[in-house]
Every structure is written in C-alpha cells, then in structure tokens.
Amino acid sequence: ANDPNVLTNIINGLPRIADINIFRDFIDNAGNQLNNVGLQTNNPFFVSIQNAPRVTVQRFYGNSQLEYEPIENLNFLGRVGYDTFTDTRLLVNRIGTLGRERGRYTDDIINQRELTLDFIASYQFDINEDFTFSARSGVQWNERDFERFGNTGTNLTVPGLFAPGNAENNVPSKAFAARRIFGVFADISLDYKDWAFINFTGRRDSSSTLPIQNRDFFYPSISASLVLSDALDIKSETLSYLKLRGNWANVGNDTSAYLNTFNYSPDTGFFGQYGTGGNFPFDGQVTFNSGGVLPDPNLVAENQTNFEFGVEFGLFNNRITVDATYYKNTTKDQIVRLPTPETTGFGSFLTNIGKIENEGIEIEIGAKIIKTNDFSWNVNANFTTNQFTAVDLGGRESFQLASGFSSLTVRAVEGGELELFGTGFERVQDADGNDIDNQILVNEDGVRTSGNERSFGSIFPDFTTGISTVIKYKGFSLSTTFDYRQGGKLFSNTVGQLRRNGVAAETAANNRAPIIDAQAFMLDANGNAVPNTIEASPESYWNGFSSAAVPEGNIFDATFIKWRELSLTYSFPSKNLKNTFLQGASLGVQGRNLAIFNSKVPHIDPEASLGGAASSLQGVERGAVPGSSSVGFNLILKF
16 A cells, blocks of 8 residues: 555545646656656556556466276376466566655566376276266375565666666565375265266375374265156156255365474565665674464364255246255364464464354246247346354454454454454443444544444345346347345445545535534533534544544445346347358347446445455455446357
8 A cells, every 4th residue: 555556546636626637748858757646646647657567477288188998987097287377577666756766676576387197097887777886086196386586676776777787775585385285086976867866075185284294184075966856757837857966075175385384584685664674684694584473283184064955946847947055164173373472483373273154045046937939038046145153263252364454354253254343433431431332422623533443244245146137039139137235344445535535526515514423422511422513624524534544434334236247149040141151140249347226335346355255355445446347249150
C-alpha cells in the first residue's frame, strides 16, 4: 500500500470534477514528471507508462508414456511428466517518482521445475456375466524444484537505466527449495450388472518436508453407487432414473520445504525507516537469518476425512432432474504457524493444532420446460450452503489467520467460523462496563471515534444460488445466467478511501450541508447518553465514519445478485452448408459481468477481495481494480 505505483490510491483520490486529460502531458524532454496530482501524489499516466512493470513468463510442459500389454486385460504403463517455467519480472520506480524520487528497481527471476514419474499396472476381467473386476496399483515420484534470484537497486543515476551498475545501493537475494514425494497406491473396483459399483483406494506417501520419523502417511477411500431404477427395473412414467451414491475418503497433506528443522541463510541487507537500512556484510561481518519460524520436531501430516452422500433422480422421462449432495469434511492436525514472543528469536512456531469441520449441502435442479421440434426452453438452478466450524483450536479462543490492515484481522473462533475482528466505534457502556451494541457514541464534535475491539461477523455467506436458462428456436440459442449470494461480511478499504477523500457520491449529499449522525448517541451535561443532535462537517463526519484506523464503518453485508452472462448464437442449418467445405458454422455475441443488483457494498464489485473463494482473505478488499463488463463476438467453423 506504500508503493507509489499503486494506481488505485491515486485514482481514488482524484476529485470527480478533475479532467483526466490534463494529466496526459506527464513528462518533459528531460524526463521529469509533469502535472503530478499533489505534492506527494504522482501523475497516473507517469506511473502507468514510465513505471509499468515488465513481466515475461516462459513455460514448457508435456508428458510421454509407454504402454505394454503382455496378456489380455493386463496393462503396464510408464509415464514421464515435466513442467518448467521461468517468470522474469522488472518492477521500477523511475527517477522523479514521488515517494521514491531518486529511483528504484527490483529484478526478480523465478524458476520452477516439476518432474513426475509414474509406473502403473492395471488388470480388468469379467468374473462372470454379472461381475466385472478391475484393479490398479503403482508408484509415483514427484519432485519440485524452486529457485528465485533477485536484486533491488536504489538511488539511480541515469534515468530509465535499471541495472546494478546504475544503482548506488544493491541488495541481492537468492532462495531455493526442493521437495520430493514418493507414493505407492492401489485401486480396486467391482461392478455388478452396470447398476452397482464399489471402489476401494489406498495410497501411502513419503514426503521430504516432514520429520523423518513422520514422513510416511497413508490415506484410504471407499465409494459406492447404486442405480436403483435399473436394479429394481422400475418402469414408470413418473420416475425415470434413481441413483444413490456415497463416499468416504481420507486425505493427507504435507507442508513446504525446509520447515521441519533449523535453517540459516546469509542475509544481504536490513531494513530501517527513513533510509537507515543497510547491506551485509557489515563492518566485515556476515549475518545469517533463520527465517523466523521455530520448527516442531514432531510435526505430522495434516489429515482430512471426507464423507459424502448423494441422490440423483429424473422425473417424467428426465424432463426434471435433481442432483442433491450432503457432505461433511473434518480436518485434523492442521499445520499452522502459531505466534510466539519475539524474545524467543522467532516470530512463529510451526506445529499441528486443532480440528475444523465443513458441513453442507449442494442441490442442482434441471427442467426441460418446453420441448418441440423447433422450440425448447431449459432451466437449471443450483443451491449451496456450507457451515464452517472451528471445533478445536488447541485450547485457544481464536486463532489469527491474516492481519496487517490497520486493526483488522481475520480469525478462526473456536466453536465458530472465520470472522472479521477490528476496532469498533466507541459505544455507550452498561453498568458492568460492557459496550451496548446499538448505542454508538460521538464526541463533542459529533464525530464517531475508536472504541473497543469487536467481531463484525463471518466472512462466509449463508448460502449461494444461481439460475441459468437456455431458449432455442430453430438455429437461434439465447442463454443467460444469474448468481445470488446471501450474507457474509466484507471489509472494503476502497470504499473507506473514497469516502475519506470526499469523492464518493454519498459524501456530497444535501449539497455538503452539516451532518447530524442520527444513528448515534451523545453525552449530555449529566453524562447520560441521549440521541445525538450535534452537527458535524461532512469532512469530519466521513473521516470519522470511514476512518482507516476503525474498520467498523467500512464493513458491509456482502449480499448481491449478479447478472453473469447473456449470449445469443445462431447456428447455420447443415442443409445450407452442403455445397461448401464446412461441416458446421455458428455466429454469436456474448456479454459478461453485465450488472449487479441488491448489493449492500457501494462503489465496488462485492466479490472483490485479496483472496479467492477458498481464501481466509475473501472477506477483505483492498485496492481492487474496478470490475468490468465485456461484450464479445465469436465465429465457429467446423471443417
């Protein structure tokens, strides 16, 4: 966030009346920046053009396999897979960049290679007319190598030259890691009359990233399914298809390389505020860094147990189909970094703790509402709900998963979910000194101020659902998709920034007249809490309400409806292509991310976050690039 190249920080501070064209003249003949936004705010065109990052990725991957069948139904397979890429990055702050006036650059080269060797033997035969047996076993070797070389140069001499010889100070860096897993596995399946199926699997892995006494871990699974409509020979105009399925699986997981023992790497530099940092060797001395993680000599693999039961059925000749699933996943011995006192010389302790559960249901429904020779209308809908529970956190009330956003943190709460915590507004307190939730207190200027830390709620939605429909008439096909999310909390730094800068639409309400915070309380002359009547200037009000140090005003309900997609396609009749070299042709237009409805989060896409849907940071947005809608055309020709 302190990097002067962050464009969102610049754009979110521009007044709405600013003419962006005045910034297009951004550099003079001598290379100096022109028309900067403020004393410490760069011209956005200077940043986006002169300080544009340069990223090149070269990747090569593929596999080769050899199969041999010595006798009927017995097969041996050997396979080699290789994936390598080089990611080269150059991040620059040209001389004259406000905040880094003397210039800076970072060279970063990342090399990663993965080699996988498989040898698999499989055998399948019919026991009799009713039973089919198949088995498979094998071994796998997987090796991943990682290398990273970098250099950060500061205080440049020649503008536009980003090389070590042009930097007054250079801080090189080097990192590497190698990780190997050797696995042995087996898979057995039995099929009865194509309507009853059962499958057993087992795998034993040995990982180089775990302590030697615990590096082997075994995980089995069993799954079964039964097509009852075939087994019972159901002949019904109502019930067309019925299937039951169940699955139990156990999965192990290791950790990153070199975390199970003490490792020391030579340091190249140290950080200090206001230019007080430096490089090593210092005064003829070389220093080594342990990485700040204290290893656990008894670390074991994470273990996850998954249970799933589902039913599928079709009605009225499969005009209506339903696929419903119930699942429960339990994870034990999670590998986490527990904070430790800095006096130990380490920032965290890598160990196993706790137990978490994810339990939920998934339902998919399809309906062929209309079906004729020329016209059809299909609708598909889905519904998902998941309950995350931190069952056991090793005796802790909560465990911090992410932080670094002023006072905002994301924590797992024992017996609860992943919740947003942070400083809340000051509130009226009861006789026991506890905050009264619905009585926010303002100061003598009528402005909200910081109070105690509190939880703002879970980052996870109550449920998500979606609906899509396809209408076809002769060669035309019209389809559209909508998604809906209910609940969950989102912190938006962007909304807070827009409001503090006075560029959000709501900050101009009532022609920027003084504001009385009608949802808050004030203290009267006797110290009693009474409804607030103090006027505050819009600037003071919004700086207090959306304070960067008090996250509460920037927390929102993440409920929304999103129009994902709309497409129209025309497929040319095959009879019109008879005398051509084409076997098929279609022309279409498609729009994506078209609109957001019922959003409780103003100004931004409510799906924006620092992490994806499976991340603990999905409830935190900071500097997100504005979402965009797109319209595209496609032409498909089949030869």
